[in-house]
Amino acid sequence: MTRILVDFDRCEGHGLCEQTAPEVFRLDDEGELHLIRDEVGPEHESSVAAAARVCPVAALKVQP
């Protein structure tokens, strides 16, 4: 399982993570980020890593 950590102080609601991995990240109407789940299996590992990569403020970390 891959664990997803969000630094909510850094998160500014850019939404690039949601565009990359909508199965995990969701921005609400207020632009606040929510995790639909904080662990994913191997099938989502690559999209979650990609979401962490595109975050402009490096607010996301993934832990294998």
Next chain:
Amino acid sequence: MRRIVVVGGSIAALTAAQSLRAEGFDGQVTVLSDEAHRPYSRVPLSKGILAGREPVESALLPEPGDDIEFRTGARATRLDPRARVVTLADDTQVPYQGLVVATGARARRLDGGSDLVVRTLDDARVVASRLATARSAIVLGGGFLGMEIATTCRALGLEVTVVDLAPPLLRLLGPWLSDLAVAAARDHGIGVRVAPDGVTLLDEYTVRCGESVLEADVIVCAVGDVPNTSWLEGSGLPLAADGGLVADERCLVAPDIAAAGDVVSRHGRRTPHWTNAVEQGRAAAAALLHGEAARPYCPDPYFWTEQSGLDLKISGELPLTGAPEVLAGSVDDRSALLRWTHDDGTATAVAVNHRLPIVKLKRLGAGPPVATPSGA
């Protein structure tokens, strides 16, 4: 198409490579990076890395998965689109069926390569080590990068002056925000020297501005960037007057060749910003796989900068003319939400030290509508 090669190693290249997988491409994907490092973000280079406040590892990006071959130290020197081969500096030939050009840009140099710049991780480390023992600095160039470098110098306690031919950020942002940024810089203790008659780098420590000569322990050049397209000369691919690679609205350059990121020139203009690199990376992957059926790429004119105690987030077209409407906060306090409405009905929204989710800022500005699951 069984083999796609992505030339470049930064966020546009990585996004393109990963997007090929996300789009279901199951052939071979090879990324050729000319750097020695694992992929990293340039965003913290002018800030925490330069200040020595954050370790180099903090700039590293999550690596691509095992289904993507990522080669470091692989510098492309030639492209033959007819034979479909990329040649590397060591004469290795890398054949492809589909190609993404994401070679980015390099720092423009004033001094044939010996001047200090902040473009790569190695550049930032060199400048950081120089700043650590310096008492004064001059930053040549009052663009976003130059102002961010000057801010970091101040945070390190250096005496710092920004020198440019025109007022900082005037060409990029327009007079209103340029005035705001310059006032904030001066309040922050950053000297600003406008030298319309010319600036000449005399040696490592000396610069001539018009009649006067300025000295500092460190001189850093931040005078723009140049797209990395020299390896494409002779390939027949279309290069713009700005040196960028011309791509269409789907990020396609030629049959089976797409491009993304700082190297791309669209409508005579390059957009060397993070969001753009990500979105073009996605578009380039879709265009290679789906051709004309791919959705046209819709530019998202969003970017941000942190300088002189100002956290500026901007959504919409620049530069700006006239004064803004103040939607919240106060300009005198330098904490405000601002909006400029343009003649064509579009708008540019700017948050100055005003925390607001970016999707909301984009709704106020001219950014594309941001889809949310609830459809708001």
